[in-house]
Amino acid sequence: MNPTTNPASHSASTPDPAGVNPHAVTDFDRSTEMNLMHENLARVQMSARLGEAQERRRGYQLSRAVRLGRKAEQAAQQARLALARAL
Numbered sequence: 001m002n003p004t005t006n007p008a009s010h011s012a013s014t015p016d017p018a019g020v021n022p023h024a025v026t027d028f029d030r031s032t033e034m035n036l037m038h039e040n041l042a043r044v045q046m047s048a049r050l051g052e053a054q055e056r057r058r059g060y061q062l063s064r065a066v067r068l069g070r071k072a073e074q075a076a077q078q079a080r081l082a083l084a085r086a087l
């Protein structure tokens with residue numbers, strides 16, 4: 001049989017009439033999967049950053065509350081001393 005008349009070799013050399021390449025489909029799936037992986041990674045990193053920011057805010061609020069509490073205690077102590085001196 002002549003290789004030019006072999007239907008198998010003929011179909012392999014000509015492009016698919018439907019334009020569907022099975023390798024292109026797997027490449028597309030891989031590309032989509034990689035994009036999803038990158039999106040998931042970005043989502044996890046953003047979630048971690050938001051968690052860190054919330055922890056920093058809580059730490060700042062706690063330190064501020066402690067500072068204001070000390071200030072209030074000092075003001076109360078000064079008021080007691082002023083009252084004791086007045087008596």
